[in-house]
Amino acid sequence: MLPRASRIRIFPYFPGIDIAVVCYQCERAPCIESCPVNAITRDEKTKAVIIQEDLCTGCGACADTCPASAIFMHPTKNIAIKCDLCGGDPECAKHCPEKAIEYKMTPFDAGNPPEEIAKDLVTLLLE
C-alpha cells in the first residue's frame, strides 16, 4: 500500500473535519491548458481527464492550477497523478464501506475547492 500515490485523498482541512479530495473532471479543465507538453487529455469514453504518464515531465504546473487541489505528485516516480475514473468503474466507489461514494456521469464544472467545502461543513456541523 502506498497512500501517497493514491488518486483520492482524505485531508483534515479543518481540525476534525476530513475532506475527500478527488478530481471533478471539470468540463473546462484548467489542468489541460496548463500542461506545457500536452500530456493531459480527455478520455473519449469516460470523459475523465487523463495524464499520459509517458509524456508527463513532473513539472507540477497542473497541480498548481487545479481548483480542487486534486492533482498530486507521485512520491517515487517523477510524474503527476490524478483520478482517472479507473476506466469507468471506480474502485473507491466499490470499496467505500459507508456507500458515501457514488459514480454518476453528470458533467459539471469544478465544484468548490476543498477549503470551501470544509468551511461549509464547519458552518453546518460545528456552529
Next chain:
Amino acid sequence: MSGGFAGKILNVDLSERKIVKQPLETEKIKEFVGGKGYAARLLWERTPPNFDSLDAQNIIILATGPLTGTLCPSTRMCVVTKSPLTGTFDDSYVGGHFGHEMKFAGYDFLVISGKAEQPVYLWINDENVEIKDARWLWGKDTFETEERIKGKHKDRTIRVACIGPAGEKLVRYALVNIDLYRQAARGGIGAVMGSKNLKAVAVRGSNTIELKDPEYFEQLALEAYEAIDTDESLYTMKRWGTGRSVIFSSNQCLYPTKNYQEATFEGAESLSGESMERKIWVKRKACFNCPIHCGHLAVVKTSDYTGTIVEGVEYETTAMLGADCGIDNLAAVTHANMLCDKLGLDTLSTGAVVAWAMECFERGILTEKDTGGITLNFGNHKAMNKMILQIAKREGIGDLLAEGVKRASQKIGKGSDGFAMHVKGLELPGWAIRAAPSMGLAYATADRGGCHQRAWPINYDLGSKTPDGKTLERYSPQGKAFVTKHDQDLIAALYSLVACDFATGAIGTARYINLLNAATGWTYTKEQFMETGERIWNLTRAFNIREGTRKEDDTLPPRIFEEPLPSGIAKGKKLPKEDFEKMRREYYELRGWNVETGMPTCEKLKKLGLENVAKQLSN
C-alpha cells in the same frame, strides 16, 4: 528482511542530539513479532535497572507492528516507556494515522532517549530527520501545537504526536495527543516526553510497505473487511462507539460511581451513546483504514459549555469523568473531555483523581481551605472542570492531585488511601469489580497496573464460554485465573501486530495469524502465537520485578474487599479477600511463577527463550 516491516529503527538521542538509523533485524524480532513485544525487549535491553521514570535514562518507544499501515483493517500503534505513575512497564495504544505514517516514512520503531537542553520537537520527513527548536510551542495546548506544526511546515497532511501543558508540568498521568483527537493516554507517557523537553514528533511518510505474499494478503484483508462488515456485535459499535456500553454496564453493576462507592448510576442514561447521538454527535470518525469508525465528533451547542468540540465521549470517559464523579451532565462531561485532551491529561486517571478528591472533601479530609474555596462535592461539574485546569498547571491543590491518587493519598493520609482506587499507582478505569470478580484479578495482575485492556474477562463472568468450552459462575473465583491468563497472553500477542481491540473479535486470531504469515513469510501456528504472547507477558513481568514490583503490589484497593455494593443487581456483593487470594495463587501456578513471591521462575523464563532475562533477573 521479512515483509510487513518498513525495515528501520530510528534512534534519537536528545542529550547528544544524535540521530542513528539502524536496520531492523527481522529474525531477531521474530520471537516478539513487533509492537508491544519488541518494544518490551528494547525497553529491557536499553535501560539500566532501577532508574527513575522521569530521569534522562528513561526511553520512549513509538512502536508499530507488521500489520500497521497495511491493507489489514483496524490497526494501531503503541507507545512504550517506564511509567512515572506506576514505575512499571507502560504500553499505551492509539489509532489515528500517526503510526501508519511513521511506517510509511520508513521506521517501524522510534526510540527516543536522553534529554534535550531546551524544548525541541522531532521532524521526520522520510529520510530527513531533524531535532528542531520548540520554544515557540512550549506552553501551547495540544490542539494548537498540532495546528502550528502543520502551519509551519505548510502541510496539512503531516501527522503530529504532542504533549500539552500537563506533560510539560510533569503531571504523572499526562498523555500524548495524536492526530488531534486520539490519545496514548495511560500511565503518563506525556510526562516522560515533558521530562525530555520533547514537545512533539511530526512525521510525513511517502514510502510503501513490502509484503511477502501481497496477493494472498489482499485476499485475507478483504475477508477481514467482510468479517467486520457482517459481524452483528459490531453494529452497535459502529453506531454508538464505546458509548453503547453505558446502560448495560450500569445495569450490570459494572459502572464505577462516586469513586467506586457504587457501581450503578442513576444518570447513566444521559451519558449513553444513545443520548450522545441525540444531543452532541455531528459526524462519525474513523482511524486509518478502519471500517468500524467507532469515533464521533461531538459539538456542544447549548448550555454553559457551548463551543465545546471534541471527539468522544468514550465509554471510559463517561465512567470516570461522569459517573465516578457523580456527574450526569453530558455537556459538562464533554467539556471536561475536551479540556483533558487539550491540556494533555488522561481522562481516566483525571476522573479517578477528582473523584477521590471529592470523597476526601465529603469526608472532611480536604476542606475549602485546601481547594481554594471550591465546594468539591460529588456531582459538582463546575468544580470538576476547575480542578482539571488546576491539575494541568499544577496550581493550588492541583499540584497534589497531579501526583495521582496513590501518591496524593500517601501524602495527606487520614485513611484516604483506603479509598484511593488504583493498582500499582494506575487509577482504575471504568469497569467496576465487585460484580465481576475476574476483573479484579485482571487489574491486580495487569503489567501496567489497573488496566482493563490487558484482559477483559468480565464476559466470562457474565456467561460467555471460556476458551476451553466451560461456563463459569459469576461470583465464584473458580476458573477465573485460567481465563485471565489466556486473555492476557492472547492480547499481548495481538498487541504486537498491532491489532485494535474492537476488530479482534470479528477478524479472529486464526485470520490474524494468516495475515502475519502472509505479510512476513513466517510460519506462525496458533500455539506459537499464544506462546509469543506468554513470552511477552513474562518479559514485561520480569521488567516490573527488576524495577521493584512485588507480590504485595498485585492487589486491589481495600474498598473492593471490605465494602459491599449498596445498590443494583449485585447489591451486597464484595470481593472476599480469600477469594481474591485463591484466584491470584491459581494464576501464579498457571503462569509457572513462584506462588510465594509472584516472580517468574528461571525454568519458566528459559522455557520461553528468555535465558538472558532470567540471568539478569537472578543477579
